Amino acid sequence: MAVSGARPRVPWACDALEVRGRLVPEPEMAPRSPFRRDCDRIIHSTAFRRLKHKTQVFVFNEGDHYRTRLTHTLEVVQVARSIARALGLDEDLAEALALAHDLGHPPFAHAGERALDACMAGQGGFDHNAQSLRVVTRIERRYAQFDGLNLTWETLEGIAKHNGPLTDRDGNGIGRYRDGLPHAISVHSALQDLELWSHASAEAQVASISDDIAYDVHDFDDGLRAGFFTLDDISEIPLIGEAVAEVRGRYPGLGVARTANEVFRRVITRLIEDVVAETDRRAAAAGVASADAVRALGAPLAAFSDEMREKERAVKGFLFPRMYRHERVNRIMADAQQVVRDLYGHFTAQPHDMPQSWTADLDLLDPERLARRVADYIAGMTDRYALDQHARFFDTTPDLR
Incomplete structure (x- = not known):
């Protein structure tokens, strides 16, 4: 299936003319839609x-050519825009959610998150998805009328539910949140119902x-650049290997870097095409006719097909030991976690060493709120x-290094 051009809006897309509003x-402000304004505020x-x-x-x-959180986000x-366009969804809303999804990440990626979560174990922990919601609802201070960015309900919902529903219908946490919701989501839920039980x-x-x-x-691309594995190594992975064989057959003698680029172009296209086809299939099978019907479906709508899901799992199964748990990455991230732990310990003991904008009301903070202030900083x-x-x-x- 080719993914090209924009499809007319489908009935189960979110409608920018019928947003649920802002807190x-x-x-x-014409001509920008509410979702376009969300994108602009995030940027x-x-x-x-x-x-x-x-x-x-x-x-x-470690190098200028590796991905950062910003280039990953872009x-x-x-x-997201490619898939939304092919499905007939609202591209601006998809973009806003892609732009915002990692705003809450601390320094040093998941190593920094693990360190902060351990430091905050007695105060509700730390979750980067929840922190993204906290950033756009509380921490950003740019506007005269409100803290945060005052994004639409639909954008806040998508940030909070980046990994799916968080509770059952009775408000009890499910899955990884069985023992309680992240602090930021609990706080915001007291002000605005994001329907955490639904998709x-x-x-x-x-x-x-x-x-x-x-x-x-892109992690394969960065791993190749770092020398963690070779094109021959990744040729054993079903999805990647198919593309490697195709490129080598069509362009014999092509250099490694250009071969890799051609491989990854094909892989990303096939993943996108599979999501579009499977999402269309699920929408037709379920007969969804509105955005609320998508939320109430009880299962994800946007997904890989069964065959592609197994191939995608094999991709992650390779990357986990060969890249994310590589000795070099582990060594650097162990040191990075210590940096975060040291900073947390120092600023909780000496909070006035934070900038003045973070310390104006310190005398009003109890220990738990102080800990959260330090974690936010x-x-x-x-x-x-x-x-x-x-x-x-x-x-x-x-x-x-």
């Missing part, structure tokens, strides 16, 4: 700019699966700012 009511946010110096897999000083946007919109589901597609492909740091701050307060700061 603080605002007049709409202009401080948290979005900081993504350029936050780790995807490799720390910023690749997710490209995939998110089709656009949100597209943004989520686009995240998987983007890093499945650290989570907003770029890799290099975290290292600079560590060097201010500690005699030895690791060289993350």
Whole structure:
């Protein structure tokens, strides 16, 4: 199936003319749709700019050509818009959710998240998806009328439910949230019902699966550049191997770098085409006729086919030990986690060492709120700012290489 051109809007797309509104009511501004305004607000946010110096897999000083959180995010946007266009969904909403999905990531990728989560174990933990919601509803302070970005309900819903429903109908946490919801989501839920028991919109589901597609492909590209494996190594993986054989057969003698680019072009196209076809099939089988019907379906709508899901799992099964748990990555991330733990310990003991904008009301904070303030501050740091701050307060700061 070829993915080309835009399909007319389908009945189960979110309608920008019928949004559920913003927490603080605002007049709409033609010609931009509410979802386009959400995109623009996210792009202009401080948290979005900081993504350029936050780790995807490799720390910023390991090389200029590895993905950062920002370049990863832009690749997710490209995939999400392609799928949304092919399905007849709202491209701006899909883009807004792709732009926002990693705003809550702390420095040093998942290593930083694990460190902060351990530090905050007694205060509700730390979850980067929930922190993305906190960033756009509380931490960003750009507007006179409200904290956060005052995004539409549909965008906030998609951020909160990036990985699917969080509760059952009675509000009890499910899955990874069985023992309780993340702090940021609990706080916001007291102000606005995001219907955490349901699936998110089709656009949100597209943004989520686009995240998987983007890093499945670009992490292979970065792993090859780092020398963690070769094209011959990845030729054993079903989805990748098919593309390698195709490119080598068509372009014999092509250099490694260009061969890899041709391989990954084909892989990402096949993943996108599969999601479009499977989502269409599920929508037709379920007879969904509205965005709310998608939410109430009880199962994801945007998904890989069974065959492609197995191939995609094989991709992740290769990347996990060969890249994410590579000795070099483990060593660097162990040091990075210590940096985060050290900073958390220092700022909870000496909170006035944070900038004045973070300390104005410290006397009003109880220990739990202080801990959350410190976590918010650290989570907003770029890799290099975290290292600079560590060097201010500690005699030895690791060289993350």
